[in-house]
Amino acid sequence: MADRVIVHLDMDAFYAAVEQRDRPELVGRPVIVGGPVRRGVVSTASYEARVFGVHSAMPMAEAVRRCPDGVYLPVDMARYTEASRAIMDVLHRFSPAVEPLSLDEAFLDMTGAEFLFGPPASIARSLKDAVFAAVRLTCSVGVAPNKFVAKVASDLHKPDGITIVPPGTEAAFLAPLPIGRLWGVGPKTADRLQRLGLVTIADVAGMGPERLHQRLGSLGDHVAYLARGLDDRPVSPDRQRKSVGSEETLAVDVSGREAVERLLRDHADRVARHLRGAGLKARGVRVKVRYTKGFVLATRDGRAGAPFDDSVTLFAEARRLLPRLELDRPMRLVGLAAFDLLEPGQAGQGDLFASGDGEARSERASRVEHAVDSLRQRFGDVVTRAGRIPRDRSGGA
Ligand SMILES: [Mg+2]
Numbered sequence: 414m415a416d417r418v419i420v421h422l423d424m425d426a427f428y429a430a431v432e433q434r435d436r437p438e439l440v441g442r443p444v445i446v447g448g449p450v451r452r453g454v455v456s457t458a459s460y461e462a463r464v465f466g467v468h469s470a471m472p473m474a475e476a477v478r479r480c481p482d483g484v485y486l487p488v489d490m491a492r493y494t495e496a497s498r499a500i501m502d503v504l505h506r507f508s509p510a511v512e513p514l515s516l517d518e519a520f521l522d523m524t525g526a527e528f529l530f531g532p533p534a535s536i537a538r539s540l541k542d543a544v545f546a547a548v549r550l551t552c553s554v555g556v557a558p559n560k561f562v563a564k565v566a567s568d569l570h571k572p573d574g575i576t577i578v579p580p581g582t583e584a585a586f587l588a589p590l591p592i593g594r595l596w597g598v599g600p601k602t603a604d605r606l607q608r609l610g611l612v613t614i615a616d617v618a619g620m621g622p623e624r625l626h627q628r629l630g631s632l633g634d635h636v637a638y639l640a641r642g643l644d645d646r647p648v649s650p651d652r653q654r655k656s657v658g659s660e661e662t663l664a665v666d667v668s669g670r671e672a673v674e675r676l677l678r679d680h681a682d683r684v685a686r687h688l689r690g691a692g693l694k695a696r697g698v699r700v701k702v703r704y705t706k707g708f709v710l711a712t713r714d715g716r717a718g719a720p721f722d723d724s725v726t727l728f729a730e731a732r733r734l735l736p737r738l739e740l741d742r743p744m745r746l747v748g749l750a751a752f753d754l755l756e757p758g759q760a761g762q763g764d765l766f767a768s769g770d771g772e773a774r775s776e777r778a779s780r781v782e783h784a785v786d787s788l789r790q791r792f793g794d795v796v797t798r799a800g801r802i803p804r805d806r807s808g809g810a
Contacts, residue, residue, distance in 0.1 A: 430550050431550065457469055500547065512649050559643070583642025622634065656697075658684065673744070700734045714734075715730050726779075
């Protein structure tokens with residue numbers, strides 16, 4: 414099999430970094446995000462806090478003992494999820510094969526992408542730059558021929574690091590590292606290996622597969638395989654993409670409802686076309702703006718009465734969210750996304766239970782826009798834009 418190019422990207426001290434980004438007075442200070450001080454645990458410690466020996470999963474009380482002058486903050490999942498969504502959107506621009514492992518890390522299969530993005534070092538650089546441009550947060554990237562080695566690599570030069578492991582050098586790269594780095598080797602297994610005198614991955618590799626199997630059975634087979642830097646697990650793309658979105662960072666700030674609506678109308682066209690192209694319908698609508706001052710992001714979610722794939726419904730639902738946003742402040746970004754997606758086949762069921770004028774309008778618009786799509790396919794982009802389809806409020810399909 415040809416060499417694969419697998420990327421593991423991991424945000425640096427993610428929750429703490431989001432807090433420091435949004436509250437500049439916290440930059441350079443030890444920030445600890447976690448549960449209540451009395452009985453919670455640390456979710457993320459900033460690098461400044463790690464100097465004091467504070468790390469994730471540590472009881473908060475212990476963290477306070479080690480770092481009494483730290484800034485202790487509760488977990489604000491809505492904001493981290495928002496940042497995560499933006500990060501995953503960036504990653505999907507680089508590869509269709511993105512496998513998120515959590516809010517702040519993902520594998521990407523970039524095999525064959527050298528033609529577009531250059532050698533692994535350039536791929537890593539471009540990814541880091543694009544993520545930073547989108548969310549102003551740093552990440553660390555590992556590039557290797559497989560998932561296991563890429564994940565070890567991304568962790569090696571944190572924070573803000575890039576580690577490339579060229580094909581053929583996997584075993585040498587792993588050799589000096591402690592056995593705890595082997596995928597699936599927890600403290601208990603590490604104990605068993607240590608009792609055999611195995612401390613580094615080189616020790617494991619040196620023992621040879623037969624003896625490892627004799628001593629440890631199937632666990633021996635597993636670690637012998639990994640110690641050689643082998644791993645053939647594929648990157649499993651996130652098939653159930655959470656949302657389809659369109660957004661634009663603007664060259665000139667905008668403000669006012671009219672300007673925002675104009676942008677949303679274009680986004681609605683694009684998102685709806687993407688939905689139809691993928692055979693998806695959506696029920697959720699999300700409007701997102703970023704205010705220029707403080708780089709503050711605001712999102713508002715709404716729900717349509719029935720699944721839709723047309724721009725008329727999408728735009729109408731987006732407009733309904735606008736009174737819940739401050740539109741007179743200067744904005745740098747306006748975006749629109751459809752979420753709560755239904756795969757082809759699922760969509761029919763939703764239609765069965767929904768009813769009413771809104772739905773009739775949505776169905777009619779959908780039929781027209783599907784027709785426009787096929788005209789576009791045949792004649793190019795010369796037909797009337799879908800957003801101008803006249804609305805008929807009289808009801809009845
Ligand atoms: Mg991380």
